[in-house]
Amino acid sequence: MKNNRRSFLKKLGLTAGTAAIAPAVFANDQPDIQFLNRNTTWDAAQPIRLGLIGAGIMGTEDMNTALRHANVQMTAVCDLYDGRLESAKQKWGSNIFTTKDHKELLKRSDVDAVIIATPDHWHKQISIDAMNAGKHVYCEKPMVHSVAQGMDVINAWKKSGKVMVVGSQGLSSLGNEKAKELLAAGVIGDIVYAEGFWARMSPEGAWQYNVPADGSPKTVDWKRYISNTSDREWDPLRFFRWRNYLDYGTGMSGDLFVHLFSSLHFITNSKGPSKVSSMGGLRYWKDGREVPDVLLGSFDYPETPEHPGFNLSLRCNFVDGTSGTTYLRIVGTKGSMDVKWEEVVVKLNQNAESDDPFMKEQAKLRAASGQEERAKILPPRETSYTAERSWKGAHYDHFGNWFNAIRTGGTVVEDPVFGFRAAAPALLCNDSYFQDKFIKWDPVNMKLV
Template identity: 40%
Template sequence: MTMLNRRTFVQLAGTAAAGAHLQTLTALTPQAPPQPTAANNNIQFALIGAGIQGQNDTRVALQVPGTKLVAVADCYDGRLTHSKELWGNGTPNNVDLFTTRDYREILSRPGIDAVIIATPDHWHKQAAIDAMRAGKDVYLEKPMIHLYSDGPEMISTARSTNRILQVGSQRVSSVIYAKAKELLASGAIGQLNMVSARWDRNSSLGAWNYTVPPDASPETCDWPLFLGSAPKIPWNAEHFFQWRKWTDYSSGVAGDLFVHLFSGTHFITGANGPTRAMATGGLRFWKDGRNVPDVLLALFDYPQGFNLSLRVNFVDGGEESEGFLFTGSEGTLEITGNAVTVNRVPLEKEPGYTISTFATATQQQFLEQYRQKYASTPTGTPYAGVEKFVAPHGYSDSYDHFHNFFSSVRTRKQPVEDATFGFRAAGAALLSNLSLERGSIIHWNPETMKLT
C-alpha cells in the first residue's frame, strides 16, 4: 500500500465479490501544513478542568505547532500536582506553570489567549461565559449545555465579545466524516431515509466508574467550588470523581455520547436538528446509586425526510462499539472506526411484475406491453459495488479539531463547530432525557433552537 501523509485518505476500492482486487487511490486533497510560528508568537492557553478528558485534550493541543500551556485550574490538588509533573519546569513544555483551584484566577492573568474547558457539564456555561468576557477564546468540551437555558446566553456572549467558541466534538473536523459528507452529497446512496447510530460499552470504566484517589478528602478537593450551582450536599468523593453518574452535574449518556452522534449526523447531512423525539431506557445493570440510565434508545424525525435512531448500552455483552449506518434508496454508507464504507445497490430500472395468478391470455397481453415499454432497458440486477475509504494509520481527528480551533484563534474566522452548531447538537441530544423523564414525545424547532 502506498504511504500517504496523515491528512490523506487511502481509498480501497473493489467490488462486492469475495477476493476482489484492491486498488490504492488518493481520495482527498491534503490540507496545507501549519505555517511555521515564531517562538515569540505562541498561542498561550490554560486548562480549566484537568480530569481525564482535560489532560487528554491538553496533550493533543500541545502537538499543534505554536501552542503553549501556561496555567491549569482544577478543584483537586492531585491533578494540579500532576499537571506540573507533565507540563511544568523540566518538562518538554518547560514553563513555570501556574496552577489554582479557582479558574477565575486564571482569567484575570494577562498573556492567556485561550482556554480549554473540560469541567463537569454543570460548569460549562458559567466558565465559558466568564472566559469570553475576560477576553479569552474558548475550546469547550461537549455537551455545550447542561440546561436548555444555557444555550442562548452562551451564543449571545460569543457574539457580543467577539470571542471564538468551539465545541469539542472532534468528528466535525474528521477527514472520515468529510468523506462521508462528500459521498452522501454526491448521491452515492441515493435519497437518504434513515440513519442508525450506536455507542455501546461493556466495562466498569466505560460506565464511568472512575477511580477515586486514596487521598480524596475535603482538604484535597474544593467541594464547594465543585458544586457551584448544583444542590449543596455533604462531601461525596464518588460525586466528585464520578460526576457523570448524576444529573446535578451531568447530562448522562445523552450529553456524553449521543451528542457526538448528533454532531456527526448534522455535519454529514447538513441538517440543523430533529423536530420530534421519543426515547426509552433506564438503569438496567449499574444500580450503584447513579440516577442516569445505562441503556438509552431514541428516535428522531428530521424535516429533511429521514429518521435517526440512536442507542447507548453500557452492558452490551461485547467490546466497545461505535458507528453509523446511513441508509438510502440506492445503498448504504457505514462509518466504523477510522473508515467509511459505501455499499451501492442501485434500484432496478424495471419495476418487475407479479402476473402468475392472472389468466394465461392476460399474462401474455401484459408481457407484450411490458417488453415494448422496457425494451431499451438492460435486464438483470444493476451493478452493486463496495468502496472503502480508510484514514492513514495513526490519524487523529482530535488533532485536526484542535488545529482548526487554534487556526480560528489566529485568523478570527468562525470555528468549524461554533456555539450555534454546538447548541443544536446538545439541544437535540438532551431531547432524549426530556422524553424519558416525561414519558412522552418532545417537539423541538431546530432553527430557533427552542422546545415547542
C-alpha cells in the same frame, strides 16, 4: 424541491475535501452574527498560550493533543482537586500556574485561550466568563448542561468576537468529511433513515472512574464544585464519578449521543430534529447512579431545503458484550453508508444502477434504435474508503481547526450554534426519559415548541 436540494448538496460536496486546508468552509451560515474585535493580526511566530480548566481524563487528553501542534504552549491549570494540580506540574512543568479558581486563571495575561473540560454543569458559566475575559474557548461537549442555557453561551460568543469551538472532535474526521461528500453527490440517494450505536464494555467506560484515596474536603474544593447546584454534604462519588448524577452530568445522551448528532448534522447539513423521544432503564450499574445504563432514542427530522425528511434511531448500552461497538449508519434510497472517523463503507442496493454517463448514453442509443437490452456493468455493491496511515486523527485536526481560526480570524467547524444544535436533542432525550413524553423542538430557532 428535490432538484434544488440536490444541487445545493452537490455544491457542499465539492468543498468537503478542502476541510484540511480550509476548515472554515464547514462553519454554519449565520448571517445575523456580527463578530466584534475579531483578532486578524496574529503574528505567525507568536505562540498560542493555553490554560486548562478541568484536568481530569478528558482535559489531560485534550491538552496533550493540543500540545502536539507547533507553536502552542501551556501556561496555567485550574482544577478543584489538589492531586490533579500536582499531577499537572509533573506532566507539563513545575513552572505552570495552578489554581482552584477559574477566574484567577482567566485574569492572567499569559493565557490567550482556554480548554474547558470540567463536569458539564460548569460548561456554560466558565465559557461565558472566559469569553468575557477576552479568551478563546475550546469547550468539551455537550456545550451546556441544559437546553435553557444554550442561548446565553451563543449570545456571549457573538458579543465577544472570540473563537469558540465545541469538542465533538469527530466533526474534524476524514470519515465524516468523506461521508458528507458522498451524500451530497447522491451516491446513496436521498436519506430516509439513520441509526447510531455506542456501547461501552469496561467498568471505567461505564463511568466507574477511580476515586483517589486522598479525596476529601481537604484536597477538593467541594463548596465551589456544588456552588451552582444543590447544596450537599461531601460525596466523593459525586465528585469523581460525576457523570452518574444529574446535578453535574448529562447522562449517556449528553456524553455519547451528542457525538452522533454532531456527525449526522455535519454530514447532512441538518439543523436538527423537530421531535424527540427516548426510553431505557438502569439494567446493571445499580451503584446509586441517577441515569440509565441502556438508552434508546427516536427522532423525527423534518424536510428542509438541505435534506428530505428522515428518521433517526440511537442506542447506547453500558451493559455490553460487543467490545465497545460504535457506528453511525445513514440509509438512502439507493444504499447506505457506515461512517466511522477513519473509514466510510458504502453499500448499494441490488437495484442500484451505475452512474457512469457513458453506460447511460449507450442504453439510450440502444433503446432509440430498438436494439435488444444488453447486459450492464454494475457498480460495486460495497466500497470502502479508509484514511491514510499518516493521518494524525480527528482530535488533532479539531484543535488545528481552532488554532487556525484564532490565528486568521476565521471560523470553526463546530461553533456554539452548531454545538448547541447538536447538544439540544441529546439533552432533550433526558427530558423525554424522565418526563415520559415526546418533546417538540424548533431546530431553526433553537427553542422548545
